[in-house]
Amino acid sequence: MPPILPDFSNSVKLKYVKLGYQYLVNHILTLTLIPIMAAIFIEVLRMGPDEISNLWKSLHFDLVQILCSAFLIIFIATVYFMSKPRTIFLVDYACFKPPITCRVPFATFMEHSRLNLKNNPKSVEFQMRILERSGLGEETCLPPAIHYIPPKPTMEAARGEAELVIFSAMDSLFEKTGLNPKDIDILIVNCSLFSPTPSLSAMVINKYKLRSNIKSFNLSGMGCSAGLISIDLARDLLQVHPNSNAVIVSTEIITPNYYQGNERAMLLPNCLFRMGGAAILLSNRRSESRRAKYRLVHVVRTHKGADDKAYRCVYEEEDKESKVGISLSKDLMAIAGEALKSNITTIGPLVLPASEQLLFLLTLIGRKIFNPKWKPYIPDFKQAFEHFCIHAGGRAVIDELQKNLQLSSEHVEASRMALHRFGNTSSSSLWYELSYIEAKGRMKRGDRVWQIAFGSGFKCNSAVWKCNQSIKAPTDGPWADCIDRYPVHIPEIVKL
Amino acid sequence: MSSKKSRVSVHSKLTVVPSKPSGSVKTNPLSSLDHAMGLHSLHMVFYYKKNPFGSFELDPLRESLSGVISLYPNVTGRLTRLENGNWAVKCHDAGVRVIRAEVSATLDEWLRSADGSEEKDLTVWEEMPQEPNTWSPFRVQINDFEGGGVAIGLSCSHMLADLTSAILLFKSWTEVSRREPIEHPPFFNSLALHGQLVPNKHTQLGKYYATKSEEQFQASVKMATATFKFSNSVIKQCLYEVNQNCPNATPFELLAGLFWSRITRLKGPKSYNTHSLSICMDSRRLLQDPLPIGYFGNAFHFSQLSLKGEEIGHCELGHVVELVHNRVLGIKEEEFSSVMNWFEAQKGEGGKFAPPFRMYGPELTCISLEHMLVPSKVTGSINMTSLIYAATFDKDEKPVHMSCHVGNVEGEGLIVVMPSMEEGLARTVLVTLPEEELAELCEDQAILRLEPTMLLSGKR
DSSP: OOTTSOOOTTOHHHHHHHHHHHHHHHTHHHHHHHHHHHHHHHHHHHHHHHHHHHHHHHTOOOHHHHHHHHHHHHHHHHHHHHHSOOOOEEEEEEEOOOOGGGBOOHHHHHHHHHHHTTTOHHHHHHHHHHHHTSOOOTTOBOOGGGGBSSOOOOHHHHHHHHHHHHHHHHHHHHHHHOOOGGGOOEEEEEESSOOOSSOHHHHHHHHHTOOTTOEEEEEOSOGGGHHHHHHHHHHHHHHHSSSOEEEEEEEEOOGGGOOOSOOHHHHHHHHHBOOEEEEEEEEOOGGGGTTOSEEEEEEEEEEOTTSHHHHHSEEEEEOTTSOEEEEEOTTHHHHHHHHHHHHHHHHHHHHSOHHHHHHHHHHHHHHHHTOTTSOOOOOOGGGTOSEEEEOOSOHHHHHHHHHHHTOOTTTTHHHHHHHHHHOBOGGGHHHHHHHHHHHTTOOOTTOEEEEEEEETTTEEEEEEEEEOSOOOOOSSSTTTTTGGGOSOOOOSSOOO | OOOOOOSEEEEEEEEEOOSSOOOSOEEEEOOHHHHHTTTOEEEEEEEESSOOOSSSTTOHHHHHHHHHHTTOHHHHSEEEEOTTSOEEEEESOOOEEEEEEEEEEEHHHHHHHOOHHHHHGGGOOOOOOSSGGGOOSEEEEEEEEETSOEEEEEEEETTTOOHHHHHHHHHHHHHHHTTOOOSSOOBOOGGGGOOOOOOOOOHHHHHHHHHHHHOOOOSOOOEEEEEEEEOHHHHHHHHHHTTTTOTTOOHHHHHHHHHHHHHHHHHOOOTTSEEEEEEEEEOTTTSSSOOOTTBOSOOEEEEEEEEEHHHHHHSOHHHHHHHHHHHHHHOOHHHHHHHHHHHHHTOOGGGOOOOOOOSSOSSEEEEEOGGGEEEOSSTTOOOEEESGGGOOSSTTOOOSEEEEEEETOOTTOEEEEEEOSSSTTOEEEEEEEEHHHHHHHTTOHHHHTTOOEEESSOOO
16 A cells, blocks of 8 residues: 555545556556647648648758668667567476376375384474475375385486476477477476486487487576576577577476485475476477467566575585485575565566556655655555466465465465475476466466566576467366366365 | 295385375274174285286386275275274275285296295285274285286285175276276175164074184194195086085085085094084175175174084085085074174173174184176176186286185184186185194095195195
């Protein structure tokens, strides 16, 4: 609520004032131009053709002047069009659907926890409390190696999981887009915790026999926000290479990183991280503009690593028994909030309509000059975007963002339902959420989507997409068999 | 007691969960008969020449196992105690334990040379702990033989299933893997077995169960198992021989009578003693309101047949078979209700069932699986096909053999009469006796006269 006006929170009058203000400021150019053009038109009509030709002759234009002006105009126009960045299209994407044999119901997870941590009932209790409040459902999946008692995280099993996830997603992508593997010019694979030699991107090139002059990249160690980092990298590459296709594979391989010790802070990821992956096709070819689903508008990356606390908040280390795990610090939510604020400050001016920016500017000036006690104005991002995809890092993250950005439950529904059905699938969770929105038939042409991801480091990355064509609810995809059951009500605490 | 190293080595243990979530968590109470079987466990092994499993991790057979157990919520749940102390199954999809092992022998070698105690390694079992909330009552064990061949073992707590239920569960798995509809879908209702409570006519039956419950067993005698396969023609011949005494004898009655008389003779018939045989039969179809064969739970009935020592010693086979036949025919509805009544009468305060006792024992117990033979679906065939050997993963790849054992059998021993792979009247008899008696039985002329093929009897 802008502090300029008195406090009429729920007044209807205020709503109309706000609407009027927004319409006025957002369309100010149109509103000023139309009267001017109307005035000129009426003047021209009034003058009549003779007077116009007399006016023209009195200007004494000669040929040289006319030609120079024409060249100048053409030159400026060319420079403008050449320096415009290429449009990046998201042609289509495919999410990995885990096989039913990998399902982990709550009862099985707790039973394995009790059997594997026989001597640590406190740790088992802790895991149960986390699972009860996690927001996960009974259909999330863990890779085959973790179903063993005790788990068998061999390198072979990790490669097996990588092959299963990545190849399934890519086969699905090829089928959906009709892409020929030989047409891939750029390949980016991001998987944070599993980085074998040869790399996962080499594994993909080997399997699909991709071209020898392909530009391949493998991003590892960059956390859950690596998906958007890959998008950013692909965008930059597609500016340099005309007429190219880029395939991005985002996944997280769980097999080698399942923590086998007793330290509580490190047991938390075991409860939340689940199997998942996505393959995305980006292109800068003009021919794709007809069938592409989305257009990339902005990518904004914010890194808080300069701050020591932020750097250490998600930290991989050995516990007292030399077992490796990822330790999450207690300040995680606070640091995430800070990183988000930083990201919003950068993305706000790019996406917010003029009305919101003006209000923000006015309150900023007001706070600096008049009264520092005025509450800072939180811009209403709901006016900039129709859909939100918040990384399903955990229930707490989604709750925090919903509060900070003042989003309704429908806005965060995609994130909550993706967390319930698939768990925290790390960098690919954004794509499961986008797939949910499409499966519900809510994606219309011109809709803007904001994808926000957090990751270790501590990073907060955003991507803004604009829907290119209305998307009919797809009959395939990871939500195909269960979308009718959603949305479900997720209780605060599930009784286990 | 040979302490040779076991040829079976277990290398992994995992849990297979049902493919569909069961929705809300239900707690299914167990019936009185279920509670009574609490001390026992069932172990079945199906042997296949060709291993239907491919890679195992993502094998379609694992998917079909997940699919079939989602239809059997009792199988994937865990045992829990109700408020009144009775047992129930909490159906929350915890899953079935699957164990993988390798056998350092080929399938044929194994069938020739292994014995009952080695076969136990194919269905490794751990007894129910005090707190069974992380204990899986059903376990599947996949044993790979050298050179192909596999033995799939299914073990379960006797509280949740009897032989019929366990065999049909396995058969349903094979049907799901062949993508065919399940022929005998499971039926869960523990109250279905409680017949009308008629006044207790058969007090003798009550006494029989009471004696069982009071029997204290001394230090266990080492038991050994042998398997005798009798061909169709031999059984036919035998039935013809006893035709005079007993024109309508079934192969079960013939073999039960034969083995009982031979074993009693071995033990040394004492003229003044009565020798008893406990006949164990499936009661599903014999009830007045017949239960579907898919009823999942315990529905086997134990009835007693006693003979004086001299009768066994001196009379011929035909007479014994006739007695068995008459006893089997005499099992009627009233017997079942009186058993139920007896169990109800044993209930303590709050409706808690009495602690379980050894149902299999102390006398020689003989289990009949004749009900596993159903009319053949092949048009024009008058044969009966065995449901056991219909458990084929790949079409036409029937199991080479099926064994079943009961855990914690004490007393004189156990005989299981099962249909064989060969159709018709052929039968396979599994005999568990104290070691020395079994050795003598295998040399017994009356049995060897019938030219049995010996399997899984150790090196003989």
